[in-house]
Amino acid sequence: MVMLNYVFICFLMLGAVGFAVAPLILERLIAPRKRGRSKGETYECGVLTTGETWIRFRIQYFIYALLFVVFDIETVFLYPWAVSYVGLGGFALVEMVIFLVVLLIGLIYAWATDALKWV
Amino acid sequence: MTDWACATLLFAQEIAPREIPWLAWFLWLLIGFFGIFPGVVAYMVWAERKVAARFQDRIGPNRVGPLGLLQPIADALKLITKEDIVPDAADPIVHLLAPVIILVSSFLVLAVIPFGVGLAPVNLPSGLLYLIAVSSFSALGVFLAGWSSRNKYALLGGMRAVAQLVSYEVPQVLSTIPVILFTGSLSLVSMVDRQYEFGWFVFSPPGFLAFVVMTIASIAEVNRTPFDLPEAESEIIAGYHTEYSGMRFGLFFLAEYLSVFAVSCLGTVLFLGGGLLPFPLNRLAEWMGTGDWPAIVVNIGMVSVFSIKVLGYVFLMFWVRVTLPRMRVDRMMNFAWKYLVPLSIGNIVIAAVWFEMVLRDPIKRMAQVEITGDEYIPPGIGVGLKGWIVTGALVIALFLTVLRVNRGSHASKIKEITESPIPLPSEAPALFARAR
Amino acid sequence: MIQSIFLLFSAIGLMAALGTVLSRNLVRAALWLVAFFFIIAVQFVLLEAEFLAAIQVLVYIGAVAILLLFGIMLTRNIQGDETTSASLNTKLIFGALGLALFAVLATAIVSHKGTPERPAWSKIQGRPDDEAGRDGVLTRKDTINNMAKTVGDEMMTRFVIPFEIAGLLLTVALVGAVALARQVGADEPIDRVRKAGFTRDDAPANGSPEGVAEAPGAVASPSH
Numbered sequence: 001m002v003m004l005n006y007v008f009i010c011f012l013m014l015g016a017v018g019f020a021v022a023p024l025i026l027e028r029l030i031a032p033r034k035r036g037r038s039k040g041e042t043y044e045c046g047v048l049t050t051g052e053t054w055i056r057f058r059i060q061y062f063i064y065a066l067l068f069v070v071f072d073i074e075t076v077f078l079y080p081w082a083v084s085y086v087g088l089g090g091f092a093l094v095e096m097v098i099f100l101v102v103l104l105i106g107l108i109y110a111w112a113t114d115a116l117k118w119v
Numbered sequence: 120m121t122d123w124a125c126a127t128l129l130f131a132q133e134i135a136p137r138e139i140p141w142l143a144w145f146l147w148l149l150i151g152f153f154g155i156f157p158g159v160v161a162y163m164v165w166a167e168r169k170v171a172a173r174f175q176d177r178i179g180p181n182r183v184g185p186l187g188l189l190q191p192i193a194d195a196l197k198l199i200t201k202e203d204i205v206p207d208a209a210d211p212i213v214h215l216l217a218p219v220i221i222l223v224s225s226f227l228v229l230a231v232i233p234f235g236v237g238l239a240p241v242n243l244p245s246g247l248l249y250l251i252a253v254s255s256f257s258a259l260g261v262f263l264a265g266w267s268s269r270n271k272y273a274l275l276g277g278m279r280a281v282a283q284l285v286s287y288e289v290p291q292v293l294s295t296i297p298v299i300l301f302t303g304s305l306s307l308v309s310m311v312d313r314q315y316e317f318g319w320f321v322f323s324p325p326g327f328l329a330f331v332v333m334t335i336a337s338i339a340e341v342n343r344t345p346f347d348l349p350e351a352e353s354e355i356i357a358g359y360h361t362e363y364s365g366m367r368f369g370l371f372f373l374a375e376y377l378s379v380f381a382v383s384c385l386g387t388v389l390f391l392g393g394g395l396l397p398f399p400l401n402r403l404a405e406w407m408g409t410g411d412w413p414a415i416v417v418n419i420g421m422v423s424v425f426s427i428k429v430l431g432y433v434f435l436m437f438w439v440r441v442t443l444p445r446m447r448v449d450r451m452m453n454f455a456w457k458y459l460v461p462l463s464i465g466n467i468v469i470a471a472v473w474f475e476m477v478l479r480d481p482i483k484r485m486a487q488v489e490i491t492g493d494e495y496i497p498p499g500i501g502v503g504l505k506g507w508i509v510t511g512a513l514v515i516a517l518f519l520t521v522l523r524v525n526r527g528s529h530a531s532k533i534k535e536i537t538e539s540p541i542p543l544p545s546e547a548p549a550l551f552a553r554a555r
Numbered sequence: 556m557i558q559s560i561f562l563l564f565s566a567i568g569l570m571a572a573l574g575t576v577l578s579r580n581l582v583r584a585a586l587w588l589v590a591f592f593f594i595i596a597v598q599f600v601l602l603e604a605e606f607l608a609a610i611q612v613l614v615y616i617g618a619v620a621i622l623l624l625f626g627i628m629l630t631r632n633i634q635g636d637e638t639t640s641a642s643l644n645t646k647l648i649f650g651a652l653g654l655a656l657f658a659v660l661a662t663a664i665v666s667h668k669g670t671p672e673r674p675a676w677s678k679i680q681g682r683p684d685d686e687a688g689r690d691g692v693l694t695r696k697d698t699i700n701n702m703a704k705t706v707g708d709e710m711m712t713r714f715v716i717p718f719e720i721a722g723l724l725l726t727v728a729l730v731g732a733v734a735l736a737r738q739v740g741a742d743e744p745i746d747r748v749r750k751a752g753f754t755r756d757d758a759p760a761n762g763s764p765e766g767v768a769e770a771p772g773a774v775a776s777p778s779h
Contacts, residue, residue: 005241005242006600006605008144008147008240009227009241011144012148012227012240013223015148015153016226017219019157019222019226020219020222020223023199023366023370024215024367024370026199026366027201027365027366028203031200031202040204040207040208041207041208042206042269042362043206043361044270044272045356049270049271056630057278057625057628061278061625062625062626063733064285064286064625065281065285065622065626066622066728066732067286068286068288068622069618069619069622070726070729071289071293072288072614072618073721073725074722075289075292075296076610076614077721077722078296079296079299079305079703080710081707081711082296082299082300082467083303083707084706085303085474086479086482087708088707088712090475093471095715095718095719097468098719099719099722100467102719102726103725104464105726106726106729106730107461107729109729109730109733110729110730113734113737115733115736116453116456117449117453210580210583213582213583216586244605244701245605245703248609248703249609251609251613252609252617253612255613256612256616258617259589259616259620259621259624262624263586278625278628281621281624285621304701304703305606305703
């Protein structure tokens with residue numbers, strides 16, 4: 001069964017969580033713990049932090065994330081294409097070039113309108 | 120193919136094991152994942168400090184043990200005895216979850232790497248896709264680390280880091296597509312097999328371009344200089360792990376170096392032939408007709424070759440780190456979207472051309488040979504040469520086009536800016552007032 | 556046994572979904588949603604569709620979750636105070652709508668008839684044998700081991716038009732978002748200052764202003 005491989009991955013995941021948590025527990029046991037008021041303050045090079053931290057961010061970040069989603073989905077289409085290209089040949093290449101050009105138009109639009117510019 | 124070749128070809132490792140290889144798995148987990156890999160990573164940190172010191176004409180760590188060899192152990196002890204400080208304002212659960220997610224992601228990536236014959240922990244049919252998928256967890260962890268600290272610098276660093284990670288993931292993923300195209304499979308094991316038959320993928324123009332793009336994008340993916348903006352200490356303290364101390368910081372540190380190891384392994388497997396020697400040499404034993412070699416001998420050889428390649432790759436990263444200064448944010452993002460992405464997209468088409476010119480015919484005949492049992496005749500050198508010239512010219516043309524488009528747009532911007540009227544300092548308050 | 560594991564994960568997934576809905580803090584809600592996406596991937600693995608599982612993780616956790624989180628960072632109210640909670644009436648209406656959707660989906664799935672070649676999958680009792688398969692048709696094992704190839708072949712032959720339309724759709728989404736972002740961006744004071752000719756970050760040999768432009772205070776809100 002193919003799934004058996006995932007049994008190993010499941011073990012690996014649990015083991016990795018354990019590997020991450022074990023030293024934290026060990027630290028809890030042996031490291032000093034002295035809480036103080038100023039120790040728990042937000043670190044900002046010595047001065048107290050002012051204002052809210054969780055504020056609105058610029059839309060720029062969102063554009064990059066959106067571009068990423070688009071290209072990630074493109075990858076999802078490209079991977080099976082690349083795998084089955086051996087048996088398909090020229091026609092598949094033409095289809096994929098059309099697909100790529102359509103997506104490139106999006107990239108070029110974003111480029112031309114300076115949406116890719118980090119301000 | 121001779122028996123020896125069958126023993127060497129990695130598809131000796133079945134995709135779907137018939138019975139559960141409990142013993143092999145537990146050995147992998149205990150010795151490999153939670154023994155050797157963290158050890159390798161600890162000594163990678165030591166090696167990096169030594170190498171950087173040599174580059175800067177220093178000695179580097181030399182106090183703890185001979186040559187400072189016990190330094191990683193001392194570092195680990197130091198981290199574990201430090202107080203674990205969580206800021207009062209932080210979101211405690213997410214603050215704990217973030218380093219765990221990142222560490223798990225960098226461990227999971229290593230699960231499909233074929234280190235030798237039958238030595239991939241698991242051979243998934245869609246191994247490469249799995250690898251890319253689990254490595255994308257780290258962006259989430261980085262964001263959560265930055266957000267949960269509730270520190271302005273941490274949040275800023277986290278947002279920057281995620282923007283960088285997602286931007287460079289695109290060229291990284293796109294540059295693996297030529298390899299999939301050449302292999303016709305997503306399994307990393309069959310990628311090494313294909314390179315056994317046709318030589319390393321880096322020795323072809325599209326493969327070389329993909330390798331370069333992949334290396335640059337990988338350095339950015341693991342947040343190393345010149346792409347270490349997420350933790351640019353001169354601007355945003357330590358970025359997303361500003362508020363992490365003690366072992367929690369240690370987890371980030373471990374995860375970062377594990378990722379360096381993982382991307383080096385990935386680059387080695389995809390482009391440098393895994394544990395294989397360069398093309399004519401890997402067939403040497405077969406040609407000499409020395410017959411069956413025991414699997415363990417083959418594996419010792421392959422794992423050594425693999426380690427040498429990974430060491431070289433890691434050394435390249437150290438070298439880049441001590442040589443180049445940090446990039447500017449806007450240039451870094453431009454570099455991903457305006458240079459690497461167009462290059463890797465164009466490269467996919469060039470890879471298809473290379474496949475048609477050089478690889479399609481031998482693959483077809485090889486499949487026939489397996490059915491008919493005739494002798495397989497490798498293609499003449501002329502085919503390869505023709506492919507090299509055509510795709511090489513295409514790659515150079517692509518590179519120059521991308522360069523020219525970028526330079527052109529940059530030049531026109533500079534012209535526009537330098538020719539626009541410069542406001543006098545006395546106009547500034549009025550302009551700001553208008554802007555408000 | 557696999558069925559019980561599947562049901563167990565479904566229950567966990569349901570709890571993650573509830574966590575998404577009930578969390579006051581938006582980032583925590585998104586985190587619950589990520590957990591839910593992950594459970595979906597686990598269920599794909601249990602259904603022997605590991606290719607889909609990898610895609611699920613790659614697209615939903617790797618990309619959509621990041622998009623969602625960046626979207627949340629665009630909002631003002633991450634903490635979740637009284638403005639993010641709804642009145643009882645609204646809750647009832649949306650609860651009823653959710654139940655109605657569930658009823659529609661459940662009815663559709665149960666009453667699915669299927670075609671002569673492909674029986675309705677609600678009627679399928681077990682998984683086909685490994686060796687079952689007519690000539691020229693991939694057996695179950697081959698299909699699972701070459702799922703990417705199967706998907707690619709279908710995508711390039713039978714589903715070419717939907718495939719190209721998907722590409723078009725992605726481009727449209729991208730162009731739309733860029734156009735919208737430009738409109739929003741025009742309102743931001745820093746951009747107006749830029750338009751007035753102040754920052755010159757593209758000029759060579761000039762200090763980089765993005766440290767200033769990126770500081771959260773500078774763009775916290777257009778009002779100050």
